[in-house]
Each structure stands twice: as C-alpha cells, then as structure tokens.
Amino acid sequence: MSTTPIVQIRNLHKRFGRVHALNDVSLDVEAGEVVVIIGPSGSGKSTLLRCVNRLEVPTSGTISIDGAEIRSDERQVNQMRAEVGMVFQQFNLFPHMTATENIILGPMTVRKWERERAVTLAHELLAKVGIPEKADVYPEQLSGGQQQRVAIARSLAMEPKIMLFDEPTSALDPEMIKEVLDVMLDLARDGMTMMVVSHEMGFARNAARRIVFMDQGEIIEMTTPELLYTAPQHERTKRFLSQILH
Amino acid sequence: MKAESHTKHAVHHYGWQHDDSTLIPRERSLMIAWWIAIVAAVVFIAGVVLFKPVPYQEIIGFIGDGLVVTFQITIVSMTFALILGLIAGLGRTATNSFFNILTSLYVEVIRGIPLLAQLFWIYYAMSRFVRLGPQVSAVLGLSICYGAYIGETFRGGIQSIPKGQMEAARALGLTRGQAMRYVIIPQAVRVILPPVGNEFIAMLKDSSLVSVLAISDMLRRGREYASRTFAYFETYTLVALVYLLVTLIFSRVVFYIEHGMSRQDKDQPVTLMHRLAGVVVDLVVLDFIGLIVYGLLQPLALLFTGLPVNAVLAVVMLVVGLIYLLLFWTRAGRTPGMMAVGLQLSTEQGEHPSFPQALERLLFLILPLPGLSLLWMQWSPTGEALHDRFAGTRVGRD
Numbered sequence: 001m002s003t004t005p006i007v008q009i010r011n012l013h014k015r016f017g018r019v020h021a022l023n024d025v026s027l028d029v030e031a032g033e034v035v036v037i038i039g040p041s042g043s044g045k046s047t048l049l050r051c052v053n054r055l056e057v058p059t060s061g062t063i064s065i066d067g068a069e070i071r072s073d074e075r076q077v078n079q080m081r082a083e084v085g086m087v088f089q090q091f092n093l094f095p096h097m098t099a100t101e102n103i104i105l106g107p108m109t110v111r112k113w114e115r116e117r118a119v120t121l122a123h124e125l126l127a128k129v130g131i132p133e134k135a136d137v138y139p140e141q142l143s144g145g146q147q148q149r150v151a152i153a154r155s156l157a158m159e160p161k162i163m164l165f166d167e168p169t170s171a172l173d174p175e176m177i178k179e180v181l182d183v184m185l186d187l188a189r190d191g192m193t194m195m196v197v198s199h200e201m202g203f204a205r206n207a208a209r210r211i212v213f214m215d216q217g218e219i220i221e222m223t224t225p226e227l228l229y230t231a232p233q234h235e236r237t238k239r240f241l242s243q244i245l246h
Numbered sequence: 247m248k249a250e251s252h253t254k255h256a257v258h259h260y261g262w263q264h265d266d267s268t269l270i271p272r273e274r275s276l277m278i279a280w281w282i283a284i285v286a287a288v289v290f291i292a293g294v295v296l297f298k299p300v301p302y303q304e305i306i307g308f309i310g311d312g313l314v315v316t317f318q319i320t321i322v323s324m325t326f327a328l329i330l331g332l333i334a335g336l337g338r339t340a341t342n343s344f345f346n347i348l349t350s351l352y353v354e355v356i357r358g359i360p361l362l363a364q365l366f367w368i369y370y371a372m373s374r375f376v377r378l379g380p381q382v383s384a385v386l387g388l389s390i391c392y393g394a395y396i397g398e399t400f401r402g403g404i405q406s407i408p409k410g411q412m413e414a415a416r417a418l419g420l421t422r423g424q425a426m427r428y429v430i431i432p433q434a435v436r437v438i439l440p441p442v443g444n445e446f447i448a449m450l451k452d453s454s455l456v457s458v459l460a461i462s463d464m465l466r467r468g469r470e471y472a473s474r475t476f477a478y479f480e481t482y483t484l485v486a487l488v489y490l491l492v493t494l495i496f497s498r499v500v501f502y503i504e505h506g507m508s509r510q511d512k513d514q515p516v517t518l519m520h521r522l523a524g525v526v527v528d529l530v531v532l533d534f535i536g537l538i539v540y541g542l543l544q545p546l547a548l549l550f551t552g553l554p555v556n557a558v559l560a561v562v563m564l565v566v567g568l569i570y571l572l573l574f575w576t577r578a579g580r581t582p583g584m585m586a587v588g589l590q591l592s593t594e595q596g597e598h599p600s601f602p603q604a605l606e607r608l609l610f611l612i613l614p615l616p617g618l619s620l621l622w623m624q625w626s627p628t629g630e631a632l633h634d635r636f637a638g639t640r641v642g643r644d
Contacts, residue, residue: 055413078419079419081419082418085417088410092408092413092414094433096433105420106418109424110420110424154418
C-alpha cells in the first residue's frame, strides 16, 4: 500500500449555476482496483466520473492521474484522456464507421499507429469482447449489447490505465445486460483499474473491492459491497437501498 | 421490378405503414406529380419548337446562351457561398466568442436584407467607393447572401450531431479539430447535403435577379428578345418553362441525395434514375473543381495564345475528370455523386469494382464531359461581349 493511488481526487467541487453537483469530494483509487459508485439520480456520480477525464471542468479541487495533477492544458488533457478510457450509457459509437473503424480511430489518430497494426489489435479486441464476426458491421446493425461491447473495445484499443464506466448497462434491454457485465468482469479479473457508475449489484459483489454511495454531491459512505448491501451505516444509504432492492 | 422495390422501400422506411390509409402522403404521389410536370414541360417545349419554329426556335437559341450564363453565375457564386457558409457555420458553432460574434453578425445582417436590395447596394451604392463590374457585383451579392443561409444550414447540421459523439471522440484523446474532422463533419455532411442542394436550386432561380445588373442571364436574354420582337407571351413562357425544367431535374437529384443519405440497406436495386442523379452530382462537383483549376490556369493559358482556348479547356476538363475519377475509384470505390445518392456499384462492401462496372462508371462520367467543357468555353469576360456577338446575328423580326 505504499504506492501512490493512480487516481487521486482532492476536495473536488463542481457547480452548474446554482446547483452544487459535487461538494468536497475526495477519493483515491489504487491501481488494479475496481470501485463502484452508486447513488440516486442527480447525486453527482456521473459528474464525478466526467471530471476524472475532464469532460467536465471542476470548479475547484484537484485530480491527479498517475501522480500528475491535471490542469486546463489542452495537450496534457489530451494525453491524459488517451490513458483513461470511458464507456458511456448511450454507447456513443460513431455511426458512420464500422466496428473496426470505430476501434482503430483512436490508435491511428492519437497514437499514430499504422493501419494494419491497429486493425490487428481491433480484431483481437473484438474477439475478446466476444463478437469477432461483427468486425465490418455498422453500429445500426448491432444490438445494444453488441454496441456497448464494441464501445468497450474502442476504449481498450488505447491501452488505457484506467477505465471509466458511466452506467454502461442502463440503456440496455434486460437480456443484454449480462453479456456486457461479463466483459467487464473479465476486465476486472485481468487487473484493470475501473471506476464504475452502476447499480448492478451482482457486478459490484463479484468485482468491486469498494463501493461508494453518493447523495447530493457528497460521498456518504464508502465500504465493501458486502457490508454496504447487508449493513449500511447511514440513513440515506438505507433509504436508497430499500428503493432499489425492492 | 420497379413496383417491388417501391414496396420494399416504403415498408423499410415506415415499418407499420403497409396500406394507403396513412396520414402522410405517400412518396409515389409526389413522384407522379414530378413526372407529370417534367413530361408536360418537355413535351410543350419540344412541341412548340418543332411545330411553331417561328419564333420559338429562335427564342430557344437566344435564351440558350443566357442559360449558360445563369449556370456560370450560379456555379461561381455557389462555390464562394459554400466557402463563406463553411466559415459562418464553423464560426457559429465555435467556442471562440470573437469568431462566433463576428460570424453571427454576418448571418444576422445579411439575412435581414433582401437579395435584390443587396445587389443594388453592391452595384450602385458601393460605386461611390469602388466601381465593380456587373459580373463581380452579381457573384459578390449572390455569394454573400447565400453564404449566410448556407452557414445556417451548416450550423444546423453540425449541431444536429448528438453531444455524445464529440464527447466520445474527446474521451479517446482526439483534439477538437480531429474530432470535427473524423467524427462530426462526416456525419454532418449527410444532414447538410440535401438542404445545400435545395439552396443550389434556390440560387439558380434567384440568379434571375442579376438581370437587373445588365448581365445577360436567361431572363435578361428573354427580355432583350421580347423587347425587340414584342413576342412577350412566347418568350416569357419559354423562359419560365426552361427554368422549370432545370429546377425539376435538380430537385429530383436532391431527392435522390436525400434518399441515398437515409437509405439504410445498400443492396436495393439501382435504377437508371439513381445513376443519372449520381452523374449530375458528379458533374456539378466537377464543375466546382474545374472552376478552380480553370481559374488557376487562366494566367498560364494567356502565355499560349496560339492554342485554341476551346481545345485547352476541353483537355483541362477531361484531365480533371479523369483524376477525379481515378482518385475516388481507387480510394473509395465510388465517386462523390454515387456516395451522395447512396449508390454502391461494387457488389460487396469494400470490394473494388469489377472491370465492366468500372467501364460503366467511366462512360457515365466521361460522356457528358465534352458538353461540360463546351459550357465553359462560352464564358466571356463581360456580358456585353456575348450580347454584341448575338446582336450582330439574326434577331427575329427587327
């Protein structure tokens, strides 16, 4: 435990006008750790994730990735983003590109890879997420679960140190949730550092070392999934869990 | 075969609308209206020219070179309008507030002034400071005016792309410029192309306004003929019908572009109309490119005054056409015109075309080229020159 955490969030505040989306959040994530973040809608969990790769600019506070504090410097931010993969609720695949083209865009434009090398990697990654046969298919011809798996492969193509998942299964039909969670579980087993906003209890129990409960922009409780689900400490956590665990 | 493709199309697009009892008028009735209009126009024009050659044949000959001028003014102005529009569109979606305000101001001001007033202002009012020729004034007025409208089209297209696309691209580490280039603009083009096509048609019609600047476009030529022969009815009827004919053809092309862009499955039967529409798009694009090449070569061409200009132009257009074809054929497997109408001539996606397919494509592109270069040869530096040339020849009953 002597190593410095790979993500270090200190006293983070984010305001949208009068809304205080993040209120003094501090959180460390160790390399290889999986942290699941839960909380009611509007609790700031997505904002926290988006601040980590600076899709939102924090109002105050600091975030350090791999020891380097991230400031508003374009080049540094782009460099950092190349190391931090992100998977969105709405997949956000590029509809005018095939699965392979979606995956190779990052390595080719940001890392300046040769096309052949990128395509080889893309095919490996598509095999890894279980859809090698969909290499030349456009997103609109894929199911939601398949699209999300391509999106994960697209992020992995940058060989990131950290992966952020922003409600990756919320827009999926129930029967497709498992195929995406399985890919995420595989990643966790391979030792990927992951920050996951998700209410999938099974995933949290199987993969997460820690679970964070957020409400109204604050971290209310942070413990192991087992303890949080069976013995929540705070009133707000209890209330929230009783609502999602029917 | 044709009916089959239609049914398939309708089902594909609307899913649940299998019968006639829908609230939305069916595509086929729009199609029928188009056919009625174009057949009527062609039959009428051909009929009067054949059976009543005096004065119709003469009128056609007279307004014919006005049509060439109309095309030239439109193509030149459209080129500049597209450039201005791109700047305005990017400016209004930019984060830089200075650039944003500047381009927004341009759009707001220009859109608030009628085109005719702008043309008068540029030609007459501005002459207090600089004297611009009628051609320059016309092109300037049309470009600036349409640049503002096209800028709004571009802005709408760029903003219609969901925010998540930019975020996903930036999250991969792409810069804003790279994200625009690889992710946003390729998608926006699909949204933008049909309305830009409509702007092109609108400009073709609005270019008749430049006749007030003593430019011998089609309307002006008609007026010149009519005022000499007093054949007002015959002349203006033909002028109107020729405008209608040209507009109908282009509107059909835009229709195919719209369809090609939204068409999801690419293995639909390719009709002759699709191909023709693709060829027209290619010709217009080639015209844009030819214009730039011609402009660049003009100073050089003056050095070789011994060569016939027509031959030089024909060669230039042919070479440009071939380069264009080879470039897109080898790199994308199809030309921009084919992309625009969603044509996939190669049988399998990503596969290069077979030899007969390539030959077919070549013919479709090359055949109209000599005609195109002829259009270019007609270009004369001033409307007056053209006017004089014809004034000396036979002019009706005067």
